[in-house]
Amino acid sequence: MATLNVLILVCLGYVVLLFGVAFAADRMAVAGRGKWLRSPLIYTLSLSIYCTAWTFYGAVGNAARSGLEFVTIYLGPTLVMISWWWGLRKLVRVGRSQRVTSIADLLSSRYGKSNTLAVCVTILAVIGGTPYIALQLQSITLSFSIFAEADPSGLYREGSSVFWVAAGLAMFAILFGTRNLDANERHHGVVTAIAVESVVKLFALVAVGIFVVWGVAGGFGPMMERIDASEIGKWQVDAGRWTTFIFLSAAAFVCLPRMFQVMVVENDDEGHLRTAAWAFPLYLLLMSLFVVPIAVVGLDMLSEGSNPDLFVLTVPLSQGKDGLAMLSFIGGFSSATSMVIVTAMALSTMVSNHVVMPIWLNTHERVGSVPGDVRNIVLMARRISIAAIMALGYFYYSLSGGGAALASIGLVAFSGISQILPAMVGGLFWRGATRTGALAGLTVGFVLWIYTLLLPGMGAAWMPESVLLNGPFGIAWLRPQALFGIEGIDPMVHSVMWSISLNTVVFCVASLLSFPSPLERLQGAQFVNVFDHSVAPRGWTGSVAQSEDLMIMTQRILGTSPAQELFQREAELQGGRSPLPEPTPGFLARLERELSGSVGAATAHAMIGQIVGGASVSVEDLLAVADESAQLLEYSSQLEEKSAELSRTARQLRDANAKLTQISEQKDSFLSQVSHELRTPMTSIRAFSEIMRDTEGLSGEEQTRYAAIIHDEALRLTRLLDDLLDLSVLENGQVRLNLGDDTLRSVLDRSISSALAGTDQRLVVRRSKASERIPLQTDLDRLGQVFINLISNARKYCDADEPVLTISAHDVGGQLVVDFIDNGSGVPPDARSMIFEKFARVGGDKAGGAGLGLAICREIMHRLGGDITYLPGQGGAAFRVSLPLAYRQAAQ
Amino acid sequence: MTSSEGQDRTSRGARPSLFLERQSYRRRRLADSARLLPFLGGALLVLPLLWPDAESESGGVPLSSAIFYIFACWIGLILISLFFGFVARRSGVDDSHGSDAG
Structure with missing residues (x-):
């Protein structure tokens, strides 16, 4: 022995x-x-x-x-x-x-x-x-x-x-x-x-x-x-106990802290499960x-x-x-x-990470x-x-x-720890599971387990016989081993059935009714879709230079050299020259996971939160980010608008510049034109006056002729200078309009008579006098000047054998329109854009005009609020003078 | 542009195509069988509850037969699991995602 x-x-x-x-x-x-x-x-x-x-x-x-x-x-x-x-x-x-x-x-x-x-x-x-x-x-x-x-x-x-x-x-x-x-x-x-x-x-x-x-x-x-x-030689099992125990042992297998320790925490390689999937059942079978x-x-x-x-x-x-x-x-x-050692280890990890560390953190705020x-x-x-x-x-x-019998204590422990199952399975497979649901379910299951199994099993000291038989305060349907009056079930089956099912129901209902926090939703997605993305969410937004604080904290948890290694690796990864990495969200998330390996997720989260300032992600943050991007979009569209505006302005500036250049060129050409125009009569005046001075024996007739030429040229000079003066006054807007009232008919009458006076050239003027009874309030002299110019142009340039000028007046869309159409060959198309410019002459120097007439007309009409345009396709030279009728009405 | 994007995505496997080639198809169905195995196991292990009781007229099922049945089921499950483990290792089912294309 x-x-x-x-x-x-x-x-x-x-x-x-x-x-x-x-x-x-x-x-x-x-x-x-x-x-x-x-x-x-x-x-x-x-x-x-x-x-x-x-x-x-x-x-x-x-x-x-x-x-x-x-x-x-x-x-x-x-x-x-x-x-x-x-x-x-x-x-x-x-x-x-x-x-x-x-x-x-x-x-x-x-x-x-x-x-x-x-x-x-x-x-x-x-x-x-x-x-x-x-x-x-x-x-x-x-x-x-x-x-x-x-x-x-x-x-x-x-x-x-x-x-x-x-x-x-x-x-x-x-x-x-x-x-x-x-x-x-x-x-x-x-x-x-x-x-x-x-x-x-x-x-x-x-x-x-x-x-x-x-x-x-x-x-x-x-x-x-x-x-x-x-x-025991006959197959005789209680159906309830059989199924309940299979379920219970399966639940406890994944929920027991020591099993979780060896199965998940100590797991080195996911592939090991493949072997364990058949080898462990084999071990159990042999046992x-x-x-x-x-x-x-x-x-x-x-x-x-x-x-x-x-x-x-x-x-x-x-x-x-x-x-x-x-x-x-x-x-x-x-x-x-082995069981005691691993259980003690697993429980101590839980106690130190979730009870001791939070208390320690609370007492040491910074x-x-x-x-x-x-x-x-x-x-x-x-x-x-x-x-x-x-x-x-x-x-x-x-x-x-x-x-007590060994087996029963074991089963009591099993059913207690199995209360974690609904929250755990729900957390892994259902994104809608919430913290409130898990807490509520766990509490209900835990309380029911204590009430229906643990206390009755611990003897009369903990639960009096009377409560067991009649229920607390005599309430029969609350009897610990016959809840809701359902009797005759094996106490173990009864307890497991009620605690687990009510636990699950409460967990689901509370989850459905509550709303998870942003972090919960992030983690829920991480857990349920773990195969799609195994990367942790980037929850932190470190902004200030907190790397040193983080370093100090990490050193205290991981030890000096591992922490330094970690930070150095990260700094190298970031490619910065500084020995400390920037607290980027990615780095903070990695650091948090590194720390959670030592002190648990909640504590690691809290510790990083203390340093970074609790700037973890929230829906508000997400919304803010979304908002920010919306603002960015808006800002960029504003920028786009501004840049479009800028390019528009630039284009306008370019145009203005081109115009200025053009004007400057025009001015140069105008000056040279003017000097040229002035020089021609001056030359003939000088020539004829020299002839009269130096030539002996000029006949009186000749003298008179030369003097007449000099006089004509002087007159032409004066007219030119008058026109130039007139034009410059008009262009500078310094002209004063002498408004007067009359009808179009009388203005035309005066214009025709003055334009055709003293000429031997025949020009038939056709008018429809009935349509000309239009009252006018405008600068009648200036308007008459325009009409005279147009009529005399027709007289001078109309190349028809029997020149006819048709003058007609209409009311077109609120505007008084007077058309002057002759029966000549008209202005050639390529010259039409030029005729209103200064010194523009069509068909050479035939009539001897300075080429300022139409330019002056246009300026006058602009001053009077109207316009003068060339009308193409009328069979001859056709000019349209338009005046606003509103002008007239406003005057009435 | 859009079509090339679609091809890219498929080749990266972010959005698996609806139908698979024969080998991948087999692999998926293998994963299905692995998922179904516990249900088969559960059904087999609950089956004995339908056996006649010891008090019944036939005198019930002898314990040795029950032991044979339970352990046979057990060994069967282990063998299927072993088979799946080997096949999974060889064909690399592990790498596939949890999605269920066919």
């Missing part, structure tokens, strides 16, 4: 071995060797912390009590694993892309980095986890006691052994679980140790199983007969393969009162196989230790004012948390005395 001392020695040896494995793995990981540490096999084996001492011992106990029902606990996770393609794969991807550190961090991160939610999940996990840890301590103690009973020395004391076990486990978790801060750096030591333990427990259970089947029962066939002959045989043989061979939970130990012991019993003990011990290293504070918080959690487990064990 193995003595207790040997047992303790073996235990210690085993623990030392584990320490060694963990230490070596950590060293190898640091040295960069040991690729196998990150192999799918290690990952799969590490998942086996699902199989705790509860399943190691309790499964056999459960099988001995209720047959195949135990297998549900393994079937749930199997279903989860084979649905990895749309379930776990997404969870792992989200966990990796968001650098999630725990299940509480996942929910907090999904629902807008809400710390309230994280605290709720943490509390739930601690309350659910403590009995579970107590359960492991209890199983170790029970297994010790089996050996102690057989040990004659009687040195064994239950209380102290539990204490030392708890202390040892806490020590291990602290040593290897809180070495590095960044949870995403992964705890290779712990994971490898767990993998070793999983092999040990599987080996132990299979060894006992093989011994039982082939050593005791005598082979596979006899074993099957023996099973059918036993008291459960021999459970029924061991239970059946135990029921057969052991006395009535023996604890079926310990058949794995007692069956080999009763057969005198001390070595096998020892191995089995080590297996159970392994299951318990990061810059706090001396010391945040790293040490976080690590210390984790160490203390581990110790505290282990202490809680120890006290729970001491207080409860460890009476």
